[in-house]
Amino acid sequence: MTPDPHPPAPSPALVRDLRRRLGDAAVITDPDRLLVYEADGLPHYRRRPSAVVLPLDTDETAWAVERLHGAGVPVVPRGAGTGLSGGALAGPGAVMVGTARMRRILALEPANRRARVQAGVLNADLSRAAAPHGLHYAPDPSSQTACTLGGNVAENSGGPHCLKYGVTRRYVRGLTVVGAGGRVAELGGDAGPGAPDLVGLFVGSEGCFGLATEIEVGLVPVSEGVRTLLAAFARLEEAGAAVTAIIASGLLPAALEILDRATITAVEESVFAAGYPRAAAAVLVVEFDGPDSALDDEADRAEGLCREHGATEVRRARDPDARAQLWKGRKKAFGAMGRLAPDMVVQDATVPRSRLPEVLGRIEAIARAHDLHVANVFHAGDGNLHPNILFDRRDPAWVARVEVASREIMEVCVEAGGTITGEHGVGLDKRPYMALVHGPAELDAMARVRRVFDPQGLWNPGKVLPDGAEGPPWRRDAPPRRAGVRPEAAPRTLEELAATLAEASERGWRVDPLGDTPGWADLELDCRRWGDVERYEPADLTVTAGAAMPLSTLATQTARSGQWWPVDGPGLEGATVGQVVLGAPESAVAARLGGVRDLVLGLALVTGDGRVLRLGGGVVKNVAGFDLVRLVVGSRGALGVLATVTLRLHPRAAVDRSWVLQAPRPEALMGPALEAAALDWPPVAVELGWDDLGATLAVRGMGSAAEVAELRHRLGRVLPAAREADAADGALVRAGLRAPAVGAPGRAPLAGPAGAGDELLARGRTQADEAGAPFAGWLAVDRGRGWVALPGGAGPDPGAGLDDAVAREWAAGLKESFDPAGILPPGPFPAGEPTP
Amino acid sequence: MKGGEAHGPLARALAGEAEALDTCVHCGFCLPACPTYVRLGDEADSPRGRLHLMRAVAEGRLDPVSDAFQSHLDRCLGCRACEPVCPSGVPYGRLLEHARATAREARTPAPATRGFLRLFASSRRIRWVFGLGRLARDTGGARLLSRLLPRMGRLGALRRALLMVAGSAPWRPGVLGGNGTDAASEPSPPRPPPPEATGFATAGVLAGCVQGALYARVGRATAAVLEVHGVDVRPVPGQGCCGALHAHAGDLEGARVRARANIAAFERAGVDRMVVDAAGCGAAMKEYGHWLAHDPAWADRALRLSERTLDVHEAVAVWGPRRGAPLVGTVAYHPPCHLHNAQDVGDAPLRMLAAIPGLEVRRAQGPEECCGGAGIYGVTHPELGGAIGADRARALADTEARCVATGNPGCMMQIAAHLHEEGAAMDVAHPVELLAESYRRAGWIRTRPGGP
């Protein structure tokens, strides 16, 4: 799918057509006016589009894309053009479709804590609109006053507070996408639990899969109180060590940001001087949010840890003005540095947190070697670095030095186990570095996935993937070379597993990776030996383990370091890590700590045709290419055999309590459950489990003693009758929320807006009645997600939850790209429809 | 490419500003602040886009005669809402003036703009025209005539102009009740501070052109308030139009002529400060130093006047405001762009209004948004200026205050015209008029500051 180097520009007739439908003002073709669209937030790339189209809504967008693609004209989406990787640029022959006039907030549902917006709505505008309801949109890129939610979706943007709250992907619930040829797809939303995560895959696709016109997002309560600390350190390493200590202690700050000496100097010498201690080698900004009464305790502990690790000074802010003062230097760092030279590259890379000090030292050495001024500001909590390099674009030698240094910095980060971009995306700028983090097989897999969405190569061509990334398609008569490795039914190495699957594909032998599709397998694969911990990095809170490792073993091993993989819910006993990853069951603690999909950082998978893919990595923030990990998680073995997974761990909280209520029928508990979920400082989980014998409501609180005490106090008001249970007791209660095991099918997903609990229960009852099963099930009430049990092991049909025809087609295409011979079970993927 | 070769000397003029242009890092933070971008959605009508066009001219990649350069610069309100949000400190207002000069030299401006500039070229002509305007306003003829004209087209522009003239009618002190002093009032009259404490003992008040003709009452209120504060207000003969409209339209030479005349008048009068109650004029006078920086005979003198120019809100803040008698009621404050963005005077007007006992100050949704008045914008771009003005008037009307307060004659007329169109019964006053009324009711000012 190498893009056509000379695509046709839109013809005069096509332009006339567009004008007639969209209006003159919405179609720009004057080359002089188009100059302003030649750059985005990284202005040393310049490419002038042949036209810009500014539709008002999905219909107009679809209509325009249909015409343009119909004429073979490539289309590039553009939001506000604040991107920092050259992603929103359209070369000659391509047309830019902008969302600047799609600025309507379509629905704001405070009760369900969600909103639906047009793609051109600005990030900060959504939070402003939600503020009167005590809610906000959590991901907060520093550019939030200017960037669009469409751009955020395309880049999977993060921000300082994503340490606690997670990045864009965690908040996107549904999308309306205009795809290739102008076909419109509805992805996700209430309809799609259990279906392949097309929404998650689309997030971070940088305009290469289509244009999102409408976005449904989750909102979170504005936290009641905030405490901000600023700690100064004489050595950068000490600041790094303080960060590690804070994270390891179980404290969960909302933000942990470091500025290095060069940045402090730049800020203090500018008009934005924030009064940061100039002698310091680093300052660390730590912020906590939550219920007011618990915050001083957290701030005290963090201050203690900073001092223990050598902080020379710690300042603290309680009120908004003082807080703004502590943040000022961080917020203005970009502008302050921008004033030092005509141009600046804002670099972006992620490394495992424990490697930060070492990597920073090496970046400094690179800067010195190339005689460059590099200043670092970073999201220290997630190891996301922003080395900013100053230069003058009119000096070609200087530009060349910046390019060499940028590459060296990327190499250092990748060597340290990191990646080439944590939040700004690949776009044009990082394309040459893609091969540093991905092998040919992974790039090829991404290219195939892209082709499913964009068979003709007409969406944002020339971005993200290097040219020639896609290999030849699988053909039965052209078996891949296997370098002397023999297929084995009980493979010991990845190579053997790959050989086995390649052979199976050639011969048409069917394989069932999870062993849960009765009557499917021709070949019994034995992967039980893939059950060891490959690598555990407590300091980075990551673990890489074989897919066959029992969840209970993982729990025991990580508990020794006071950590856990926070996936919780009934029916997990006896499951393996691989089963949980491929099954992606709803987790009770997902609202606070992320669901299974948010907690898998990387994995090794062997596809149906025997390709070994090492996807993702070992860092928390990673937007280097399309997120195939997201697609594999929850794929129920339809895409390949899982060998290893890298998981994101969390420190165990100091206190873990549950409050329990029981009743004969779940309906009686729904009111109290909703009240608990609607507390303005919500619990970590609100779960309801039931069968024909009775129903149990479990509300769980985790955190510092003060935090849990605060929850106890508030719960006392809404659930006075609840019995308090300690962690172990609570676990027993939760295990008793009766349920089929994870590996076993036999449950139909249930989902709706969090807050519409009664309606969900009614729907569940109908579903069970129709299937002739006793009414049993489980619901994470605060998420509005769960399932009802079905009789006799019957699972949801493949493709269930994918009502949209275009979405079904994409899902079928994705399955085929991983399993061209169709030897793996369908899982949640619908069968491919015959291509017209 | 070396600046400006492809398009000759004009492009080179802008290339002289290359360093200032280069401070723009293309971050896009200014886009949502820009009233034209927010409404049109075309980046060419955004600050970053306009700067990019300027840069393209400076680089010789764009002809200053081109439609793109001409029309997008022309459509800029000059409100400078893009400046305070810019992390890199791009001096947009200054660059705009240079760009407009370049655009104007490349191509003669539109007839409406030309007509206005010719009008403002002579103080006699100004007096005449606005004298007629005042007559039309006071007899009700302006409003009557406006009813007969269509909303759109060339006559629509005339209609808008008439509505603006009608809108300059004085506010009615009756809408804010209250009588005598109350507990919050200070004992009258307050004792003025010694001149050493305030740094100025004498001041002149800029009469200006539009204010002079349609808002003479505001000038009187300014003088009366300053006198209460112990300032000796002296006449400044020979002063005239500040030159702002010329500079905004790209006639930098015309602007300089006016600046020199005012500098000379100021020096002759020998006052410590020039106090300005029209934000647009004050912003311009604070730029005199920059306008004349390359004129060796005038540079220092211009800078001196710029440094000695105070907006009336700043002047009042030097020793005050004092708490006079109550005005009971509600007022919606609208910050003029040339005060808030160009002069960075944000709090002083709010403090001034807050000092008036009994007065409740409200802010409109999007408290700092432009009213679309922008000098003659409402007349040269009736459609866009009209849309912006209508949005602003609606937001102000939504506060349900009795009165709008704003410190610039252009804004006062624009807002009054649009409030009228929206059918909102709100009076429009300059904050210093309200303060003067409070002082008057306290008995600190003897003459009645109201009247036309």
Ligand SMILES: Cc1cc2nc3c(=O)[nH]c(=O)nc-3n(C[C@H](O)[C@H](O)[C@H](O)COP(=O)(O)OP(=O)(O)OC[C@H]3O[C@@H](n4cnc5c(N)ncnc54)[C@H](O)[C@@H]3O)c2cc1C
């Ligand atoms: C000063 C500054 C600070 C920043 N800070 C952060 C930060 O803290 N964290 C962070 O993550 N990023 C940050 N960014 C980067 C940037 O703001 C984000 O990437 C943002 O999400 C881009 O949004 P946009 O609307 O400007 O998109 P654009 O730049 O217009 O487009 C970005 C990409 O998204 C695609 N796209 C845009 N809209 C759509 C759509 N509706 N459907 C499909 N594709 C679309 C485009 O094709 C392009 O590939 C910063 C940028 C600047 C200038």
Ligand code: SF4
């Ligand atoms: S905010 Fe300033 S630096 Fe950023 S694009 Fe606008 S003018 Fe340029």
Ligand code: SF4
């Ligand atoms: S001066 Fe006002 S209208 Fe002009 S670019 Fe700046 S914000 Fe936009």
